[in-house]
Amino acid sequence: MLKINLLPVRQLKKRAIAKKQFFGMVVLFVIVLASLAATAFLQIQKIDGLETDISSLNKKKDSYTPTLNKIAQLKKEREELARKTEIINKLKTDSSLTVRVLDEVAARIDKQRMWLEALQQQDATLSLSGVALDNQTVAQFMDNLKESPFIKDVSLTSSSLKVVSGRNLKSFELTCSVSQPDSKKSAVADGKK
Secondary structure, three states, X not given: OOOXXXXXXXXXXXXXXXXXXXXXXXXXXXXXHHHHHHXXXXXXXXXXXXXXXXXXXXXXXXXXXXXXXXXXXXXXHHHHHHHHHHHHHHHHHHHHHHHHHHHHHHHHOOOOOEEEEEEEEEOOEEEEEEEEOXXXXXXXXXXXXXXXXXXXXXXXXXXXXXXXXXXXXXXXXXXXXXXXXXXXXXXXXXXXX
């Protein structure tokens, strides 16, 4: 008896190859899905670990909040104390400035040839008025005042003739700027006295 294969051989081979390719694709797809699942699992584990770290760091940060608030409060108090100290120092400096200016004026006046009738200090401006024997005495007094570290910008506001006890004398008015000297100049001025 003779057997005849009625099925086409080529088609059977093509089907077998197609089945192998299909199973290969299925296996490849399963491998890709498994690797994606493994990667997703690892990423989820990593995310969970990072979230745990973040929550522990937030708890640690929250534990430092009272300390940070205390530091901020201390900084504000230090700034306030520095501001108050600066105001106190300025008041001390300004109050001593008037005394120093009066001392400078008194030390630089020629008591034999002139006298002051009025002295007025308002903020940084000093106004002087007085009587002198002549213009040269007034000019010498102005030069002496310019040498003071506390007195600056001495200018003659007015000068006029004034009769005192039958003698012709010079009445004058001066304006000056007063301020604290630099610390080096002040030390030199204190050293001269």
